Amino acid sequence: xxxxxxxxxxxxxxxxxxxxxxxxxxxxxxxxxxxxxxxxxxxxxxxxxxxxxxxxxxxxxxxxxxxxxxxxxxxxxxxxxxxxxxxxxxxxxxxxxxxxxxxxxxxxxxxxxxxxxxxxxxxxxxxxxxxxxxxxxxxxxxxxxxxxxxxxxxxxxxxxxxxxxxxxxxxxxxxxxxxxxxxxxxxxxxxxxxxxxxxxxxxxxxxxxxxxxxxxxxxxxxxxxxxxxxxxxxxxxxxxxxxxxxxxxxxxxxxxxxxxxxxxxxxxxxxxxxxxxxxxxxxxxxxxxxxxxxxxxx
Numbered sequence: 001x002x003x004x005x006x007x008x009x010x011x012x013x014x015x016x017x018x019x020x021x022x023x024x025x026x027x028x029x030x031x032x033x034x035x036x037x038x039x040x041x042x043x044x045x046x047x048x049x050x051x052x053x054x055x056x057x058x059x060x061x062x063x064x065x066x067x068x069x070x071x072x073x074x075x076x077x078x079x080x081x082x083x084x085x086x087x088x089x090x091x092x093x094x095x096x097x098x099x100x101x102x103x104x105x106x107x108x109x110x111x112x113x114x115x116x117x118x119x120x121x122x123x124x125x126x127x128x129x130x131x132x133x134x135x136x137x138x139x140x141x142x143x144x145x146x147x148x149x150x151x152x153x154x155x156x157x158x159x160x161x162x163x164x165x166x167x168x169x170x171x172x173x174x175x176x177x178x179x180x181x182x183x184x185x186x187x188x189x190x191x192x193x194x195x196x197x198x199x200x201x202x203x204x205x206x207x208x209x210x211x212x213x214x215x216x217x218x219x220x221x222x223x224x225x226x227x228x229x230x231x232x233x234x235x236x237x238x239x240x241x242x243x244x245x246x247x248x249x250x251x252x253x254x255x256x257x258x259x260x261x262x263x264x265x266x267x268x269x270x271x272x273x274x275x276x277x278x279x280x281x282x283x284x285x286x287x288x289x290x291x292x293x294x295x296x297x298x
Contacts (some may be wrong), residue, residue: 004163005140013148015118023105023140025232030068037080037116037122038112038115038116038161039080039112039113039115039116039117039128039131040080040081040082041106041112042109042112042113042116043073043077043080043082043131045084045105045108045111045133046073046105046106046108046109047070047073047077047111049101049102049105049106050066050069050070050073050102050105051070052102053066053098053101053102053203054066054067054070056098058099059143060229061143061146061161062099062275063113063142064128064149065142065147066099066102068149068266069138070244071152072134072174072291075152075155075292076131079124079127079155080124080127080128080131086251092266099142099143100129102142103138103142103143104122104137104139106136106138106139106142106166107135107136108284109131109132110131110132110133110135110139110276111132112131113128113129113131113132113135114128114129114272114276116128116270117129117132117157117272117274118269120265125260125261125272126158126257126260126294126295127295129257129271129276129294129295130257130271130275130277130292130293130295131161131261132244132276133272133273133275133276133278133280133294134279134280134290134291134292134293135295136276136279136280137276137279137280137283137289137290137293138282138289140280141280141283141284141289142173144257146287147283147289148283148286148287148288149288149289150288150289150290150291152291153291153292153297155292155295156295156296156297157261157295157296158254158257158258158261158262158295158296159258159296160262161257161258161259161262163264164223164260164262165262166258166259166260166261166262166263166264166267167212167215167216167223167259167263167264168216168223168224169214169255169258169259170208170212170259170263170271171209171212171216171223171225171266172253172255173251173252173256174205174226174252175209175213175230176207176232176251176252177202177205177248177251177252178205178206178209178229178250179230179232180202180230180244180245180248181198181199181202181205181245181248182202183232183234183235183244184198184241184244184245184248185199185202185241186240186242187235187236187237187241188236188237188238188275189238190238191238194238194241194242194295196233197243198245201240201245201249201281203279204274204277205274206272208270208271208273210294211242211267211270212222212267212270213225214240215264215266215267232244232248233250242285243286244286245281245282245285246285246286246287249281249282249285249287250278250282250287250288251275252274252278252281253275253278253279253290253293253294254294254295254296254297255276256271256275256278256282256294256295257273257275257293257295257296258296259271260272260275260294262278275293276293278293279293279294
């Protein structure tokens with residue numbers, strides 16, 4: 001049995017009828033009229049662009065990243081109920097055959113995936129949000145020579161939780177990350193650029209915390225405000241600060257994903273935006289480029 005067939009079975013079993021797909025939702029394979037969803041069309045267009053870039057002559061480091069991207073694309077096709085791609089050996093170079101063109105295609109796909117995640121009746125909004133975060137992160141790091149790439153893993157679904165629990169858990173993650181990024185930004189020896197980036201990321205998390213607090217004000221029970229401080233490791237140099245930032249974003253991703261899957265739909269955009277931002281940020285701090293940002297790690 002091929003890897004693609006096996007993976008397709010694993011993903012189908014993991015996603016079909018699970019908490020990511022409400023029992024009342026239309027089939028994720030097509031729109032209510034039977035047509036492909038815009039996000040599915042974007043997936044196919046991205047696949048074509050990646051295959052074209054991989055078929056062109058690339059440096060070994062670039063070829064490695066593109067091969068990894070195609071393996072993730074295999075996962076995406078199965079997860080959103082599209083047939084497996086044709087064998088890569090048949091791919092023919094086209095005008096979309098350079099890394100810069102592939103990065104442009106990734107950014108376009110990320111925008112389409114993000115929009116698909118926000119559709120009111122869309123099935124699997126977290127899957128689309130995760131695909132968006134992956135595509136945007138890869139677009140920003142496609143030219144890196146040696147990025148850390150996550151190996152293949154089983155696609156798991158977030159454990160069930162109530163809408164109130166979703167807000168509370170996301171609020172806790174936001175509060176801890178805000179505190180931790182403040183600690184990291186104060187590390188001795190940190191460059192001014194890195195310190196500014198940490199403060200910018202902290203400000204984005206504060207916006208998420210405010211959105212969660214505002215939405216949670218009408219929830220019953222109302223969420224408990226985050227603690228003013230958390231037990232994060234002491235940072236003594238720039239390397240430790242970068243490692244802390246990567247760890248904070250990595251730890252927060254599955255919490256945000258679970259909250260997006262089960263929380264108030266009004267928070268979906270804010271949570272998806274932060275999943276996107278954290279997936280990119282953790283790679284910038286030296287962390288792993290994830291295949292499914294926001295979904296539970298196996």
